[in-house]
Amino acid sequence: MIIRITFLAALLSISIQGAGMGKPGSPAATGPKNGNSVAAFLRNAERQTETDEQRKEVQRALRDMLEKPPAELRQIRYSDYAGKKNEWSVTQLLQHYFVPSRPAALDETHFYEDLKAPAARAAVQRQLNKVTRALQ
Amino acid sequence: MAKCVLHPGRDSATTIFGENYCAQCQTGIAAARGRVDRHVEPKECFIWYVSNDNWQPITGTGCAHWVAHQKRIHVGGAGACCLSGFTYRVPVLVRSFMPVPQVSQVRENDVWASPSLDHTGIVIRVVSPAHAGGRPTITIRHDSSGQGRVAENDFDTYFHGHGNFYR
Numbered sequence: 096m097i098i099r100i101t102f103l104a105a106l107l108s109i110s111i112q113g114a115g116m117g118k119p120g121s122p123a124a125t126g127p128k129n130g131n132s133v134a135a136f137l138r139n140a141e142r143q144t145e146t147d148e149q150r151k152e153v154q155r156a157l158r159d160m161l162e163k164p165p166a167e168l169r170q171i172r173y174s175d176y177a178g179k180k181n182e183w184s185v186t187q188l189l190q191h192y193f194v195p196s197r198p199a200a201l202d203e204t205h206f207y208e209d210l211k212a213p214a215a216r217a218a219v220q221r222q223l224n225k226v227t228r229a230l231q
Numbered sequence: 232m233a234k235c236v237l238h239p240g241r242d243s244a245t246t247i248f249g250e251n252y253c254a255q256c257q258t259g260i261a262a263a264r265g266r267v268d269r270h271v272e273p274k275e276c277f278i279w280y281v282s283n284d285n286w287q288p289i290t291g292t293g294c295a296h297w298v299a300h301q302k303r304i305h306v307g308g309a310g311a312c313c314l315s316g317f318t319y320r321v322p323v324l325v326r327s328f329m330p331v332p333q334v335s336q337v338r339e340n341d342v343w344a345s346p347s348l349d350h351t352g353i354v355i356r357v358v359s360p361a362h363a364g365g366r367p368t369i370t371i372r373h374d375s376s377g378q379g380r381v382a383e384n385d386f387d388t389y390f391h392g393h394g395n396f397y398r
Contacts, residue, residue, distance in 0.1 A: 141320055143291040145350045145377050176270070176292070176376040191268070191376075194291035194320060197310055198279040229347040 132205050133215035136189065137222050139196040142229075148178055149192070150230050156188050157223040161216060165207035193222070237280060248276065248315040259286030260314075270379045272297050276315035289313060295321040297374035297381065298342060298351050302327075321348045328397030334366060342397040343371050343386070354396065355383060366392075 144150045152174050159168055168185055175182035176191065183191065186201040209215055233243040235253035243251035247260060263278040263286040271277050271293035279289050289296070298304070299317040307323040318324045325344050331337055337357055344351040352373025360367055369386035386392060 141291065141322065142347075142349050143294055143321065143376075145292065145294065145373075145375060149377065150349075176268075177379060178377070190290045192291065194289070198281050198287075199290075200281045200285065200287045225347070229349065 131209045131212050131215050132199075132202055133209045134212065134218045135197075136195045136199050136201055137193065137215070137218035140193040140222065142193055142222065142226060144192055144226070144229075145176075147230060148174075149176065150226050153188070153192050154223065154226045154230065156185050157219055157226065160185060160210060160219045161223070165210070168210075169207060255284045256280075256286070259284055263287050268293070268376070270374060270376050270381075272374055272381055273300060276313040276317070277319070278314055289319055291319065292350070292374070292376040293319065294351050294374050294376070295319050295324045298353055299324055301353055302342065321351050324351060325395075325397050331396035331398050334369070334396070337367065337369055337396045338398070340398075343369075343373075343390075343394050344397065345390070345394045 142153065144153060156173055159171060163171070171185065172181040173183045173185065173188045174180050184203075186203055186206050190201060210219075233251045235241040235243055235256055236250045237256060238253050241253035241255070244254040245252050245257045247257075252260065259280075260278060264275055267274040267277050267288045271288075277289050277293055277296055278286055281287050296313055296317060296319040299313075299319065304318045304324055304327050305312060305316050306327050307318045307320060311318050311320045311323045313319055318327075321344055325342065325348065328342055331341055337354055339354055339357055341354040342351060343354055350373070352371040354369055355372045356368075356370035358368040366387070370383055371386055371390065372381060372383045375382040375384070384390065386394075
């Protein structure tokens with residue numbers, strides 16, 4: 096028993112050391128099999144934005160995610176980094192400005208369905224609150 | 232025969248940044264590198280493994296990633312570091328430094344970050360104020376998604392004099 100515990104502890108130690116050496120991260124939970132892709136992507140995600148124009152576009156997209164029906168949201172295109180209008184879908188915008196807590200990618204096929212879930216809407220609202228505070 | 236660092240059942244086909252990868256990873260890494268945004272520097276390591284042979288560019292703007300390479304910052308572990316081991320998260324990056332208490336004490340090579348820690352850069356020039364008690368003129372170099380390149384901008388005008396400095 097002691098030997099088994101020691102062996103497991105050694106394995107854990109190797110795993111932690113590897114994680115500190117810049118090795119690829121663990122696979123992310125981004126699909127419906129693994130939970131809600133929108134909540135997984137946005138919960139505790141770090142927003143990276145350079146200008147107030149970019150922050151306002153992120154704010155607009157997050158508001159749309161809470162207010163627009165999926166069919167309408169699917170059609171909307173947002174400005175890119177440089178402010179060029181009608182360039183990015185909502186999933187493209189999110190991936191250009193947010194760094195999820197673990198490696199992840201958004202999947203268009205599940206995104207609009209996952210967005211309806213309370214966990215996803217809560218994560219969107221939290222990010223909306225943060226970017227709104229940053230703009231004040 | 233060396234094995235893939237992500238897929239121990241597969242033989243290594245290449246070594247990238249000191250790690251072994253299988254043929255599928257080699258292909259995925261090459262494809263993901265080709266999709267990294269044009270302003271991101273350096274590009275070849277700004278990718279991550281998502282799942283199921285799915286390699287993608289790291290999301291976000293890459294501002295902290297550029298600073299981390301310039302400053303050789305490796306902190307944060309696998310969930311915060313690029314393929315070559317440099318930090319890509321702003322809050323993790325700035326925790327590696329001590330805050331500079333006042334703008335008047337800012338020096339070249341200090342790190343700057345926006346108030347909400349959503350953007351970062353490096354001070355490359357500080358010009359003393361013309362009169363006593365005035366503010367220095369500070370130039371910041373940063374990986375600018377808005378300008379599509381590593382750019383140099385004035386702290387007071389481009390960044391509205393907002394943000395904090397770290398050393």
